Amino acid sequence: MPAIRVAVLPPRLRKLVEDLRRKEDRLSLLLSLVIGALVGLVVVAFILLTGRLAAIMYPAGGSGWRRIIVPTLGSLLTGYLLFKYFPLARGSGIPQTRAALFIHDGRISLRSVVGKLVCCTIALASGIPLGREGPAVYIGSGLASAIAQRLGLSRLQVRSLIPVGGAAALAAAFNTPIAAVLFSLEEIMGDLHAPVLGSVVLASATSWMVLHLVLGDNPLFHVPGYHLVSPWELGTYVVLGIVGGLSSVAFVKMLLWLRARFLRLPRASLWIQPVAGGLTVGILGYFAPQVLGVGYDQVERVLNGDIILKAVVLLAALKIIATSVAYASGNAGGVFGPTLFIGSMVGAAVGTVAHMLFPASTAGPGAYALVGMGAAFAGVIRTPLTSVIMIFELTRDYTIIVPLMISNLLAFYISQKLQKEPIYEALAHQDGLHLPHRASATRSELQRVSTAIRESPGYLDPEMTIAEAAERVTDSVFESWPVADELGLVGMVRIRHIAAAMDQGKQKMTIARLMQIARRSAGNRSVDLPHVHNDQPLSRALARMRDNGHNVLPVVSRANARIMLGVVTFADILKEYGVESPDELDYRDQPDL
């Protein structure tokens, strides 16, 4: 980057910049505008490039074989690029964004952003049936993170810009500014009351304006005005909610099951795995071209009432298979778009049957396709509020909002019952990441472990003798000490137990052996590695202390539970809650927990 010499800067400008850097709210405002505009333009370029490239790859009147060859070659190319250059660009982008937020202090590299853009453009243009919205969120968050890092902002500020970039990206990708804000807060942050709300709204609005400036005022889908024909029709929407919920569960379970199988394959085959997805998609696309690509054209047709029952049922099933295989095999792309596709087909099928049975008291199948989209979104992505607003914004049709809410909530409830873990959390788990569940982020749990964390007193080696350990912990005010080997933390040992071993003349016994004996005698109360994470509420830390009998817990990284960030003590937690501790906590005065 070209450096401007400070000496040549006019003093007033220099002062202005310094003021700006000092006043976080002003800087945040400015950055929201800049990020909104930049991300909006990048996402628009992403959409247009994908569309143009797809038009070149699939020219009018092209041979049917092209539908097999292009996705196969596309996935081969992206597979190689992902393996060799951009390993973080695989998949949707939402779990990676959340990982960046909760594990890496909001840091996303520009390289992975470029990788995501390139790989997704190739994959989606070649007909891989994945969505562009998840990758767009990653690209947006990544750009925001890169800008913040480049400007030398604090870790907290970098983190706070992740949802800002994500919202801007979704507003441009889906043309849904309000839903983008809600999604950022509901899914990425996991907290609808997050303090970044203002910045998120501003970035989303700016991005949306940029989109309109370049592409004009067009909703993603043009839909005729549907309405509730009779109050009895709500019963049919209840059925749609149930079917939508079950379809969502089937889709999520299939995708996760297939992905688990692919993850077990040797690492050396990582570059070729996406071809399995590309070839499957190609074969399905040879017989049913509608399966290829995101499929929004097909969705629009169905929303406008162009429905044949057998065709929509078949397309829903084929899309579930194609998307699951394509995603699980490691192609780049998200699940937003396919979810809407599957939902619209399922809705259209339910609507067609309902209209055949009760033609006088039900709306056309197009209305059910519309509600079906929302139900599938609520069932798969598990953001019920976002899904209602998103469908409203996508179609700009307010009249169907009540049936939409009913179906969405039912689908959400069924999905929650039958598939405990939401899709993005399950995907992160498969990658070994333990991301926080948004349900845990309630107002009463805003006091985090990070507020009470203190530096670790040090650590003991498992091979250390009791005598060496006793010498090390002399005069310690902690009840327990961390034990770590070369790979990291292995557990906690109580000083009381060290002292007891000393008294029994077992000076030569190792700490590892002592821990083993203590674990055995503790029985059910013991866990291998009692710990908490930095972003967990203090109430969780207290519960852990109760369960494990320690009044000191290690605070560990979410990316690797054996990396210790510090410790949290019972006394410090009490202090955070405003309860005065009589004296500095001394393990010798504490009852046995």
Place this chain on the structure above:
Amino acid sequence: MKTPVAQPAPTPAASVSEFIATFAVILGVIVALLLFDTALARVDIRGRKSYAAREFRTGEQLLSQGKTEQAIEHLRTASTLDGDNSAYGTALAQAILADGRPDAAEEMLLPLLERNPTDGAANLAMARVLAKEEGTEEAKSYYHRAIYGLWPQGAHENRTAARFELIDLLARTNAKQELLAELLPIQDDSTNTKAQRMSIAHLFVVAGSPSRAVAIFRELLRRDKPDADAYVGLAEAALSLGDFATARADLLLAQKLTPEDTSLQARISVTDSVIALDPTQLGLSQPEQYRRSRNLVQMTLAFTRKCLAAQAPQVAVALDSASALLVSPAPADGRAQSIQQALSVAQSLWGLQRTRCAPAPADGVLALIQNRIAQ
């Protein structure tokens, strides 16, 4: 041994100059991206529009060949690719209508009309859909909107075509007053072709204004060389006016011009029959008038009975007894009154069958005579 304690990442601290440089680069990238996106969007829109136009042309071609299903696919693609072009959506709706799915066509047209209520083509398509769905009154309204709507190209031709479609609908539904109201504004339109003027004249006969038809046909004959169709039209108008002799004369002139047209001889025969049976013809003797009026009552009774026998047997039996009374011989001094009574009975019976039975052909002998009596 490696430390298990994570080291906090160092916070980069950019200098003021780096801060400004970063912002400058970002703004530069934004401007460049704006230009790039705008250019790319133009290319994209151009590409989509030209693809849509190709698909539209293919669709129209297939539609004209009667390959409706294939045409629908192409028109649908055109409409999806270029949603702003309402002509594609309208063409798609017309194709769907041609495929026998008026409901789907209507659903497709509603958003188009919502977006642009003055779209002439969309209104015309909606009128056709509603006419097909037997929603005649609504169809008439949409025809009017099409006539007074906006047409980007060939406005006059399209409006005239829309009006003629409406006229056709009015003629089919026997809405004579409305038909006349639609015909009057266009009867003197100088841009009408000869065929259109001929059609207007024919429709004036249908609308119950044969004298206007006569004026148009005479005008056509005066302006152009003698035309058999114009003479046939004149004959139709004359028959409608009850002037059977003139009708016969016009038909003979038409036959002279097109001797190969065998249908004319049939028409002349019908006219001859009418002339031979018409009890109101001038210059007939009273016994002949009496004979013809009795004959007319019998013919009308037979015609009416045929229709009512199936529907209401008891009415048919009553008619039999009535006919026996009516056709009984009348004294010579009371014949004038009997003629009037017979004609009155014939009219009543004719009116009865018109309310109960399927309409009789307008150019049938009985219908022509009854029409004449009614005048």
